[in-house]
Amino acid sequence: MDTPAAAREQRFRALYADHYDHVLRFVARRSSPAxxxxxxxxxxxxAWRRLDDVPTRVGEALPWLYAVARNCxxxxxxxxxxxxxxxxxxxxxxxxxxxHAHLDTDHIARRVDLATAWQRLTDAxxxxxxxxxxxxxxxxxxxxxxxxxxxAYRLRLSRARRALRRHLDPTDTPVRxxxxxxxxxxxx
Numbered sequence: 001m002d003t004p005a006a007a008r009e010q011r012f013r014a015l016y017a018d019h020y021d022h023v024l025r026f027v028a029r030r031s032s033p034a035x036x037x038x039x040x041x042x043x044x045x046x047a048w049r050r051l052d053d054v055p056t057r058v059g060e061a062l063p064w065l066y067a068v069a070r071n072c073x074x075x076x077x078x079x080x081x082x083x084x085x086x087x088x089x090x091x092x093x094x095x096x097x098x099x100h101a102h103l104d105t106d107h108i109a110r111r112v113d114l115a116t117a118w119q120r121l122t123d124a125x126x127x128x129x130x131x132x133x134x135x136x137x138x139x140x141x142x143x144x145x146x147x148x149x150x151x152a153y154r155l156r157l158s159r160a161r162r163a164l165r166r167h168l169d170p171t172d173t174p175v176r177x178x179x180x181x182x183x184x185x186x187x188x
Contacts, residue, residue, distance in 0.1 A: 027039045
């Protein structure tokens with residue numbers, strides 16, 4: 001017969017096994033590789049301590065863990081006094097090997113443009129886009145990660161997408177149409 005302590009441990013083990021890799025990828029995109037595992041360990045320590053607070057409905061535990069991991073990252077950034085701790089790395093910094101020599105220059109130029117545009121975004125815009133693109137979270141789950149409403153998240157996502165487009169092609173800014181003066185009719 002399971003004791004409450006054994007059941008609690010079993011629930012945590014299942015949570016850890018199901019979500020560790022996802023949380024590690026989430027943190028690794030937002031921190032240095034050297035500190036990612038430490039932040040994830042801290043997030044799962046919080047999950048162990050607050051196991052009764054972890055949602056039990058399908059699909060709700062992972063966004064909860066993302067929110068905890070995000071808070072751990074923020075705490076880590078404050079403790080170290082670093083600016084921009086949530087910057088998401090999108091460019092692969094490894095040099096191209098000979099197997100990738102076939103990449104055309106247009107593709108490489110687009111990646112460089114995207115990386116440059118990404119770095120020009122605010123940390124908040126990067127975080128909102130990352131939740132939608134890399135974590136593939138629906139609006140309600142992403143909103144829980146950020147501690148906001150789904151409607152507010154969607155508004156922030158729309159603004160972040162617009163900002164990214166602006167940074168990708170600064171010459172493609174919308175121009176307001178100037179109304180043409182009304183034609184004057186002369187009465188004959």
